[in-house]
Amino acid sequence: MSQRPLSSFELEQCLENCLDAVLSTRRTAEAPASELSAFTRRQQEFVLHWLDVIVSSNSEMGFQFVSHVPEALRLLPVPEVEKWIIHFMDVYDREGLYPGSAAVRGVGLFAQECRIESMAVDFSSIVRVLEHFIRGLSGRGLKLEAGEHVFTDTGHIYLPARLAVFVSEKMNFRLYKATAAHLWAQTQFGTFRSTRNGTGLMKVCAGFPQRTRACRLLNALETVRLNACIERELPGLYLEMMALQRELAPIEYPPQWQPSLHRLRKPAATVQDTVDELRRLFSCRQTPPAAFCFQGDLRLEDTETAMRGRQQQEKRAFRLWLRQIALDLKAVEAARETGSAVRFAASWERAPDPQQEMSLVLQFDGTPIDPPDDMQLLSRSILQDFGEIPHDYLMPAGDAAYPGTSRPADLPSNVWEGSYHEEGAHLYNEWDFRRQHYRKDWCVLREIDVHPSDEPYVDEVLRRYSGLISELRKTFEMLRGEDRIARKQSNGDDVDLDAVVEAYADMHAGMEMSERLFTKRRNLERSMAVVFMVDMSGSTKGWINDAERQALVMLCEALELLGDRYAVYGFSGITRKRCELYRVKRFDESYGEAVKRRISGIRPQDYTRMGVIIRHLTDMLEKIEARTKLLITLSDGKPDDYDGYRGEYGVEDTRQALIEAKYRGIHPFCITIDKEAHEYLPRMFGAVNYVVIDEVNKLPMKVADIYRKLTT
């Protein structure tokens, strides 16, 4: 077959042959023929083939087809054109000529739908990648969420739920990335930092007569500055972002904008320059040029509200760190004696290399102090907001820094203070960090059985996750099968050199030669005992409770296989007089029907007083004989109880209990889903003895995995 495209004359001949019945002197095949002549021979053959097919049903449909197929070929790739043909012929078959021809004419709409269908990218498919990406950029995690408006409130980045701007999945993904990066740049390069006279952008905009226009202009100017920042810091990303924009329509700036562009692109430009330029351009009655495709909105009210909340939290956290440092330095007592306030000084040390992160240098009385890593991170976040550490942040937190530390002395719950409840219960000390002493027999703990539930929950989980469980079993089986080499065996797969030498020497000395001359691979005996301590506090209600129960099912399945000795306890309670430990599975119990029913009966209860529970389980573990003893906590947040057991008090008591456990040869470990766990878990469990799981629904899979990693 010749590859030369058919000329418009040749095509007209072919079309006339097919469409003879519906053509007239006023309705010729000339126009479609000349349009079709611009396509390749292959495309032309495709059209002629289908024309033949269509005309065999209806000639008028054939004419409609050739009139619109050039448009279709321009809009869609050939396989999609075929789908369009099938689609309108379906309509014709079902509903007749008029709806059929309408469907032919609707090729533009069809193409659009098609494009959206095939090339759209969903937020859910990119969120994980982009969240890692954003965290990688600066180390500060921003939560990504799908939302109606595209903006950032400096804690979250809101992105559209679905993007179908480009006709390629890759480009749509890049647009997501570019949008997220642009909004990240707003937080990173100080868009929301206070301007010269301490006002935020919201006040600046409110000062203009046409607020909306001012806000749009501000966004456009700020984008110029941020683009320049991105170009300097992330050149590859910048090129990608510009390529995206070029694909749609390049942004042109009016001549009056030139000085602004020049000023805002300087490396030293800040949001203050943007505000100055906004004033200048606003008075020249300038309207902003079209927005960049990745630009997003500036929703200053929302941002301001969210920022204020976050800043307050950060301020408190920062001051608590200072307090900790001051306590360590024994500066608080000294200050109390002299009646003066403890004051720190902060400065920033910039490495000679401008690409490097700045680091915080704290000074107390002129002595530099090395701030802990978590505090460094926190201070970087504060730096992003303010460009410095504000003065009032540098005061260590006072004694009443935790809201609600005051003891509720006369609450109705104190009915439990009476001693008759202590009969038959276990009494435990509690650590008071302020006194640096234990409170004797402070907590009253009782072991209770979980009320078994009759729902077939465990079986359901087993059925639903059967694939996962069998995979889990496989990995654990491998674990069980881990080999160790046993020496001096009477048979085996390798010669034991030491044994041979010894035997040889024995033989020469006239002694009997040993037969044990081989090495053999033998399964390592696991001598492991583990207690799982499951948070049953009220905050686990719903999802988390479900995930915890699923995780327990998976764990039990895996542990049964390994043969490790294990026990499962839930814990909760309200006030020190009513600490409750719920038995789910004791060490000496087998994983049977009763245990399964208890797992499904785990329900959220009250509060989390962790110290006493850890002390009780430590006692229990100590009586078990095993080489390695583990205490694994599944939790969703900080220790917290009704009667002041929260904040630093709770953390310090829990920490003390964990130190006691470690001292007694038990390895504590914590698995949590609390995203803020990085703030307190390192203090409680130590830097490597905990894991934060970012999504609740991953808990069941992760827990078994973590257990495996932990014990090999």
Place this chain on the structure above:
Amino acid sequence: MQKLIPGTTLDGRTLKTEEFIVRDEPYYEPQGAEIELFHAAYTNQIPVLLKGPTGCGKTRFMEHMAWRLRRPLITVSCHDDLTASDLVGRYLLMEGETRWVNGPLARAVQIGGICYLDEIVEARKDTTVVIHPLADDRRVLPMEKTGELLKAPAEFCLAISYNPGYQSVLKDLKHSTRQRFVAIEFDYPPADLETTIVVRESGLAEDIAARLVKFGGMTRNLKGSGLDEGASTRLLVHAAKLMVSKVSPRTACRGAVSEALTDDPDMRAAINELSSSLFA
């Protein structure tokens, strides 16, 4: 390349471990006072514990110190079947009779070399006990099978390394072991120093190396949020070497860093996006 004594090349030659003397200065950029610290510990005959994540220069540091002190360096990479007799020595049959053959540790003690036990926690727990008498002021190596005690000369030095980042409870260093050592902590060097190292090790242009180091920092930001470890200096040097061999930066980062760091597809994609943000 480092040249080793004796002979000019290593091709097809077998060397006894104690002949491993580092002759040319191994490149090492100090991050702090670790050289002085090691020196002082060496002169006072105190053993040294190197802590730090993988690929941050612990082994290179040991080579460098061996070169500075002009002592042979005997490195033992510990694994979970390493026994005490693998370190101390054993009887072997030679010409019809048994003869005692020293293990690497015993040889290092004999010749007054530096014995470096890499990743000590990987070895069996009983192994660590063997080094205890060597690691305190007795400085002797008891050889159970021969009934002898090997007294270490002043030149002998024991160094061990371990990575505190492992989360396995079975791979923790016992206090009775760790409290015999002077500990030196290693971490990834600050960005400018790391850039110098990458440039020096690979010959990559400085501006690209700086970007590569920035990329390394980005992956370290992800530690704890889905990544067990960020890219080590060693990985960055690998990527840089690939780039010098005309591999495009993105491909080099993918091969040397993201694929090496994780198998999680989302995480890998995110790391690749990070590298393409820096390299056009």
